[in-house]
Amino acid sequence: DAGVIQSPRHEVTEMGQEVTLRCKPISGHNSLFWYRQTMMRGLELLIYFNNNVPIDDSGMPEDRFSAKMPNASFSTLKIQPSEPRDSAVYFCASSFRDGSYEQYFGPGTRLTVT
Amino acid sequence: KQEVTQIPAALSVPEGENLVLNCSFTDSAIYNLQWFRQDPGKGLTSLLLIQSSQREQTSGRLNASLDKSSGRSTLYIAASQPGDSATYLCAVTAGGFKTIFGAGTRLFVKA
Numbered sequence: 001d002a003g004v005i006q007s008p009r010h011e012v013t014e015m016g017q018e019v020t021l022r023c024k025p026i027s028g029h030n031s032l033f034w035y036r037q038t039m040m041r042g043l044e045l046l047i048y049f050n051n052n053v054p055i056d057d058s059g060m061p062e063d064r065f066s067a068k069m070p071n072a073s074f075s076t077l078k079i080q081p082s083e084p085r086d087s088a089v090y091f092c093a094s095s096f097r098d099g100s101y102e103q104y105f106g107p108g109t110r111l112t113v114t
Numbered sequence: 115k116q117e118v119t120q121i122p123a124a125l126s127v128p129e130g131e132n133l134v135l136n137c138s139f140t141d142s143a144i145y146n147l148q149w150f151r152q153d154p155g156k157g158l159t160s161l162l163l164i165q166s167s168q169r170e171q172t173s174g175r176l177n178a179s180l181d182k183s184s185g186r187s188t189l190y191i192a193a194s195q196p197g198d199s200a201t202y203l204c205a206v207t208a209g210g211f212k213t214i215f216g217a218g219t220r221l222f223v224k225a
Contacts, residue, residue, distance in 0.1 A: 042216075043215040048213075050211070055211060091157060101145065101146060102160060103205075107156065
């Protein structure tokens with residue numbers, strides 16, 4: 001299995017621009033999570049989906065952030081407009097609700113907003 | 115509100131030493147607890163997952179225990195090696211999939 005795939009791996013953009021991060025979960029997994037990691041705040045859960053439906057988006061910092069999961073094999077996290085404080089590493093993880101719910105992480109997208 | 119604390123924040127040990135990393139959580143109503151390893155600039159690798167009904171899990175030189183009633187988990191690493199140097203993260207998942215991470219323990223094993 002290819003594992004969780006994220007793209008791009010690195011993104012540098014200017015303040016005010018729209019940023020779209022992409023995630024392909026492990027085939028057969030039915031839960032997907034978006035996390036953000038910074039030195040100051042550590043790893044924070046932003047939003048998670050179950051069977052393509054957003055279950056809890058209480059971790060999304062503000063309305064500039066949105067996430068979608070149009071099908072079981074693809075999800076996006078969009079920031080519009082981006083700000084320098086959004087600079088972080090964004091991770092996507094997936095799991096299968098077979099009872100263990102073990103989460104498998106992608107390699108992350110390092111976002112820099114100048 | 116669930117809070118997860120990891121102690122120590124950093125640890126430096128000589129190669130071959132056995133060591134224990136600690137994780138504590140404030141709300142015992144958890145579904146599972148997962149230990150991860152993160153190398154610099156990399157993603158997270160799952161090491162061990164303990165279900166709330168379990169007391170421990172083992173994988174090779176790693177052993178993780180869980181005491182829900184006291185809100186504690188430990189990760190035991192036997193015969194540490196330089197390749198074990200990384201940040202170790204503890205994550206607690208409650209019902210509904212809310213997952214909270216600790217800040218991690220940075221481990222350095224000296225050759």
